[in-house]
Amino acid sequence: MEALYFVPEMLFYVISGLILLSSIMVVAARNPVTSAIFLVVDLFFVAALYAQLDAHFTAAIQVLVYAGAIVVLFVFVIMILNLKPDALRGIRFSLGEALVLLITLAGFVIVGSELARTAPDLTTPGNLGSAAIEMAGGNTYVVAMRMFTAFLWPFEMASVLILLAIVACVMIAKKDKRVTKS
Amino acid sequence: MGMNLGIDFSSLLQWNDFTVDLAAFAVKFAILVGGLLQLPPLLVWIERRVPALMQRRRGPNRVGIFKWRLYGLLQSLADTVKLIFKEEVVPDGAHKVFYHLAPVFCVFPAFLVACAIPYGPDLAIYGYKIPLSVVRMDVGFLFIFAISSLAVYGVALAGWASNNKYSLMGSLRASAQMISYEIPLGMSLIPIVLIYGTLDLGKIVEAQNSFFQWGVFTAPVSLLIFVICMFAETNRAPFDLAEAEGELVAGFHTEYNSAKFAAFFLGEYVSMFVLSCLASTVFFGGWQVPFVSYDALVTMLGSPNFVAPIGILMLLLKAAFFMWVYIWVRWTLPRFRYDQLMFLGWKFMLPIGLANVVVTAIVLAVLRFK
Numbered sequence: 085m086e087a088l089y090f091v092p093e094m095l096f097y098v099i100s101g102l103i104l105l106s107s108i109m110v111v112a113a114r115n116p117v118t119s120a121i122f123l124v125v126d127l128f129f130v131a132a133l134y135a136q137l138d139a140h141f142t143a144a145i146q147v148l149v150y151a152g153a154i155v156v157l158f159v160f161v162i163m164i165l166n167l168k169p170d171a172l173r174g175i176r177f178s179l180g181e182a183l184v185l186l187i188t189l190a191g192f193v194i195v196g197s198e199l200a201r202t203a204p205d206l207t208t209p210g211n212l213g214s215a216a217i218e219m220a221g222g223n224t225y226v227v228a229m230r231m232f233t234a235f236l237w238p239f240e241m242a243s244v245l246i247l248l249a250i251v252a253c254v255m256i257a258k259k260d261k262r263v264t265k266s
Numbered sequence: 267m268g269m270n271l272g273i274d275f276s277s278l279l280q281w282n283d284f285t286v287d288l289a290a291f292a293v294k295f296a297i298l299v300g301g302l303l304q305l306p307p308l309l310v311w312i313e314r315r316v317p318a319l320m321q322r323r324r325g326p327n328r329v330g331i332f333k334w335r336l337y338g339l340l341q342s343l344a345d346t347v348k349l350i351f352k353e354e355v356v357p358d359g360a361h362k363v364f365y366h367l368a369p370v371f372c373v374f375p376a377f378l379v380a381c382a383i384p385y386g387p388d389l390a391i392y393g394y395k396i397p398l399s400v401v402r403m404d405v406g407f408l409f410i411f412a413i414s415s416l417a418v419y420g421v422a423l424a425g426w427a428s429n430n431k432y433s434l435m436g437s438l439r440a441s442a443q444m445i446s447y448e449i450p451l452g453m454s455l456i457p458i459v460l461i462y463g464t465l466d467l468g469k470i471v472e473a474q475n476s477f478f479q480w481g482v483f484t485a486p487v488s489l490l491i492f493v494i495c496m497f498a499e500t501n502r503a504p505f506d507l508a509e510a511e512g513e514l515v516a517g518f519h520t521e522y523n524s525a526k527f528a529a530f531f532l533g534e535y536v537s538m539f540v541l542s543c544l545a546s547t548v549f550f551g552g553w554q555v556p557f558v559s560y561d562a563l564v565t566m567l568g569s570p571n572f573v574a575p576i577g578i579l580m581l582l583l584k585a586a587f588f589m590w591v592y593i594w595v596r597w598t599l600p601r602f603r604y605d606q607l608m609f610l611g612w613k614f615m616l617p618i619g620l621a622n623v624v625v626t627a628i629v630l631a632v633l634r635f636k
Contacts, residue, residue: 117364117426124419131412144408152415156445159419163426163434222404224465 092136099136103129116162120155127151141223286394294400295381302380306528306535307342309589314341316590317597352524359429360521368427369522369529372420376536378413382406383543384468386553386577387560390570397468398553398574406467407459410544411452414499417537418444421501421508421518424530428521436517439604440501440508446611447498447505453619454491457626458548461485471552475559481549487622489549491615493591496541498611500534503596507604542588543581550584553577 106126113119127150134143220226231239311326315337318325326341356365381400389396403409418441425437459465461484462473474480482489498505509517519530546552555563555576563573602610 115361117361117423121364121419121423124416128416140403140405141408144405144412147412148408148415152412152418152448153445156415156418156422156441159422160438160441163422163438224405 096133096136099129099132103133117159120158120162123158124151124155127155138217139223141227281392281394283394286396290394290396291400294398298380298400299377302377302536302539303532305539306532307346309535309538310345310531311339311342312589313593313596316593320597346528349528350525354524354526357429357521361427361429364423364427365521366526368420368424369526369533370420371423372417372533373529373536375413375417375420376533376540379410379540380536380543382409382413382467383540383547384471384552385543385581386574387570389574398578399468402468403466405465407455407465407470410467410540411448414537414540415448417533420533424522425518428518430521432515433518433520436508436514436520439514440518443498443501443505443507443607443611446608447495447615450491450611450615450619451495451499453616453623454488454495455548456623457485457488460623460626460630467547467552471547471554472560474551474554475561477551477557480551480554485549485622485626487618489545491619491622492545492549493588494610494615496545496588497592497595498607500538500541500592502534502538502592504599504601505607506596506601507607538589538592539585542585542592545588546581546584551580552584553581555580 103126106122106129109122110119110126113122128147131143131146131151134140134146217223217226221229315325315327317323326338328335329338329341329344330336331340356362382403384397384399384402384406386398389398399406421444422437422441425433425435425440428434458470458481461481462470464470464473470481497503501508508514509519514520519527522530554560560573563576564570567573
């Protein structure tokens with residue numbers, strides 16, 4: 085069985101390549117709808133990466149929440165505003181932006197080479213393999229147990245924060261309406 | 267870096283867990299896709315014959331082979347051939363790439379979701395256990411919702427890329443409707459997850475081993491919500507506002523013709539089938555035979571491999587019932603108004619769904635406390 089680890093490893097490189105490609109396309113595409121669709125593709129492949137790590141629960145939630153709900157709203161807004169490709173400028177860099185890009189690339193190269201140098205042996209499964217997850221009672225069980233015992237308060241605080249954001253959004257939207265009426 | 271992949275192809279040439287999984291996956295996937303492709307012609311025929319029956323008309327009854335008319339069964343074949351060979355007209359102002367991609371976005375999630383349905387009990391071949399769903403995973407439930415939520419993009423893109431105001435209106439309506447009804451649909455299934463304690467569809471079916479443990483008895487309110495949302499999710503009557511022909515010509519696929527138009531049909535019918543299968547799996551015991559437990563069947567027939575065909579047949583029968591309900595309702599109820607649809611979704615279905623979850627949780631907590 086050990087000899088078959090090349091299949092997941094190859095898959096990992098393919099998926100990572102697709103993630104990189106679609107991420108670049110999100111930024112580079114001139115049409116906002118194209119960007120949004122590449123964002124969906126991007127999120128989908130990130131979910132594939134999670135699934136490859138045996139984190140099926142996280143993978144499913146990733147697609148359900150991000151690709152299935154949040155980006156749909158992006159697409160909606162783009163369609164309703166009817167943004168034309170011309171409304172956005174193409175890729176042109178000012179001096180400052182070019183500098184930032186260069187520094188980012190340099191940082192990427194440094195971190196990447198450091199990671200490559202100290203990379204663990206990828207051919208042996210770690211202690212979070214599929215067998216270990218199965219033993220612990222499955223993905224969903226483990227996530228739920230951690231979330232609702234050890235991390236209950238942070239989790240609830242996060243949901244309150246999100247609720248706050250929703251209420252704030254409603255308030256802002258309402259205020260706008262009153263101004264236009266008067 | 268692990269660039270030396272150490273590829274040992276010899277392990278691919280013998281039967282082990284990995285190669286058996288791979289081969290079984292390929293065979294199951296081929297059978298499933300082959301089977302699903304036969305669905306739309308058959309369903310279109312039923313959808314024309316059934317209302318004819320209801321309205322005392324004849325419906326298509328001519329096209330058959332030579333002198334056998336077969337009740338017009340081959341009408342759909344003729345229609346399909348016609349659709350495929352029709353000239354393809356792409357509107358001038360259409361966004362070419364997305365115009366061609368949209369039907370793919372519609373069909374792909376429907377087929378992917380069909381892979382997660384358990385169609386029968388596990389097969390046992392030479393000591394290898396082969397589950398009768400194309401992929402069996404411990405989060406089958408979430409997988410189905412995750413992938414089917416992607417179907418919205420097909421509809422949204424089709425309307426936007428056609429560069430037609432009716433298409434855009436139709437697609438906005440359809441996608442808003444699909445997003446709104448996805449929430450109560452998910453809510454309606456949470457009690458099932460609570461009751462059976464798993465997200466694995468295979469285990470949910472196994473848990474419905476005796477007749478009165480079927481989801482329809484343990485969670486009747488869920489069934490009601492699920493069935494209503496099922497219609498809205500697939501944009502079928504009485505919720506087919508997206509293609510209200512009196513207002514919107516044909517909705518999001520107004521500008522589509524030939525094979526791409528057929529692809530939208532394929533996506534719609536396959537997702538109808540998948541939701542019917544899901545309803546049968548969750549509420550009507552899936553592949554379980556009523557009143558006879560799985561173990562009794564295995565001892566009766568001698569091997570689990572003989573039970574599997576019966577299981578598949580049971581699931582297909584149950585799914586066929588829901589498909590019939592789809593068509594039955596379409597030709598019985600008039601269409602809703604759009605605001606009524608949204609009102610029903612957000613102010614009626616969602617609160618009931620939430621209350622259902624809370625009540626189920628409390629009842630389960632009390633039962634387990636004793």
